[in-house]
Amino acid sequence: MPEKIKRLALIGIGLIGSSIARGACEYGLAEEIVVQTRRPETLEAAERLGLGDRYTLSAAEAAEGADLVIASVPVGAYGAVAEEIGPVLKPGAIVSDVGSVKAAVIRQVTPFLPEHAHFVPAHPVAGTEYSGPEAGFADLFRSRWCILTPPEGTDAAALASVRAFWEGLGSNVETMTPEHHDMVLAITSHVPHLIAYNIVGTAADLEAVTESEVMKFAAGGFRDFTRIAASDPTMWRDVFLNNKEAVLEMLGRFNEDLSALQRAIRWGDGDALFELFNRTRAIRRGIIAAGQETAEPDFGRAAAAKTV
C-alpha cells in the first residue's frame, strides 16, 4: 500500500484526468482531490460526477498547497499550465503530467518550475476513443503500462512517489529516456493513428465509392480503423506537432515497406506477400500473451453487443 498523497491537484479533467480521479478515489490514493479545468461546463460535469473534493477554474488555485499535481491537458498546453502553477508550488511539491509525447513536454514545462519542486514526467499507455470527464473510468489504467521519463538528477523520493501512485491505479511502471519513449510511441501509437486518420480520409474523398457504401461494408476491416480515427482532434494535432522527428522517421520506414508490398502486388509475387502475412501473426500472439489484448475474435465485439 503506497503512502497516501495528502493533497492531489488534477489540472485538466477529461478522459485521463477523470480516470485518475476515479481511480485515486476507488483505491484510496489521496486524502483530498482538487479538480481544475478550463471551461465552466466541464467543471460542472466534474462536480456532477463527484470527481473531487474541491473544484476551481484556476490552475494556480488548484496547485497551491498540493503535494502532487498531475496535469492532463493536450500536449501543446503543458507549458502554459507550468507557467501558471510554477509560482505557487510549495517546497517539495511533485509535478507530473500524462502527455503522449515526452521530450517536447519536458522542454515546455521545465523552465517554469521552481528549484524546490520536482518534475516527474509520465505517460499512461491507456485510453479510449472518447474524451471528456464522462468518458473516464477507474480501471482505465489497470494492467496497462505507465512510462516514466525522469530527466537526469530527478529526486529519487519524488520518482518513487509517482511510481507508487501509478501502481496504486493498477499500472505496470517502466522508466526510459524521453527520446526513447517518443520513438517507441511513434510506432506503437502515433503512426498507427496517423494512417488510420489517413485511410478514413481517403475513403471519404473517393468518387467511385460512395460514403454510404463505405459505411455499409465497413465490417470487412475498415471499421477497426475508424475507432482510432474518432479520437480527439486537438489531442492528436498536438501529438504530431510535438513528436515530428520520431513520427517522420517511423513514417519513412512504413512508406519504404509499403512500396515493397505494392511492388509485390504489381508483379504478382505471392511468396513475398505470404511471408509477411505469416510473420505478423506472431506479434499479435505476443501482445495477447503480454496481457495487453483480448484473444476473443473481433476484440469481443459480439460479447459487447450482448451486454448492451
Added chain:
Amino acid sequence: MPEKIKRLALIGIGLIGSSIARGACEYGLAEEIVVQTRRPETLEAAERLGLGDRYTLSAAEAAEGADLVIASVPVGAYGAVAEEIGPVLKPGAIVSDVGSVKAAVIRQVTPFLPEHAHFVPAHPVAGTEYSGPEAGFADLFRSRWCILTPPEGTDAAALASVRAFWEGLGSNVETMTPEHHDMVLAITSHVPHLIAYNIVGTAADLEAVTESEVMKFAAGGFRDFTRIAASDPTMWRDVFLNNKEAVLEMLGRFNEDLSALQRAIRWGDGDALFELFNRTRAIRRGIIAAGQETAEPDFGRAAAAKTV
C-alpha cells in the same frame, strides 16, 4: 420463410463454410448438408463438430445431386473446384461462392460450369481473424451485408434462391457488378488489411525499438492493427493477387493523401491536421448508426474481458 434447400453441398468448411453450416442448421435452411474439405484432419474436425449430414474429401462427390453448392475456399482455388464439380452438377443446380474478390473468381469459375447450372457469385462481408471449422458460428452473418454480383443474364429464380438463403442467415443482401464490388472492397477491406500487415511488419523490423517494447506498449493503438494482421495468410495472399488493379488504385490514393499529411507534419501545419482529424469522426458515427459497429469504447474490449 424461404423455401428449404433440399441438398446443400459445402465445398470448404473453414471459418466461412462452417458458419454457413451452423447457420443453415440453426435456421432450418436445408434438409440435408453435405460437407467437403481437402484435408482429412479438417474433415474430422467438421464431423466432430457435427456440421453436416454427410462428409467427404471429394468435391465431385459432394456436389453430385446437390441443389445448392456453396464453395468457401481461398480466392485462388475456385477455378479448380469448378473444374472438379462442373461435370457432376445436376440440371438446375445453383453454384455460389463466398470469395472476397468477385471479377477474378467469376473469370475462373464460369468456363467450367455446364449450361444447365446457374452461377450466383456472393460475398458475405463478415469475418473474424480466426480460421478453420472451429472458428465459425451461426450468427457470423447476422446484420452484416452479403453482396451478390450476378453476371448479366443470371437466372432470376436462382438469384432469388441465393438471396433468400443469405437473408435466412440474417444478412442484408445487396446486388452490384463484380467490378464495383472489387473497388468498394479494395477500400473497405483490402487496403486496410494491407496497411495493417505493413505496419506490423515495419514495427517488427525496427532496430531502435525492440519487439518486446512493441508488445508491451501496443495499447496505444497498434494492437488494433495486429488483429487484422493476424488474418489467414493464404486467404489474403490470394485476395491481393486477384484484386490487383483496384487495390493498386486505392493504394495510390492512400499514398497521395499520406504524403500531404507527412508534409503537414513536417511544416507544422496544425490546421490541416485538425481539419482531417475532425472530419473523420463523422464516418465512425455513420458506421455505428448503420448498425455495423458497436459504440462501446475500445470495441467493448472491457466487456469481453469480463465475460471470459
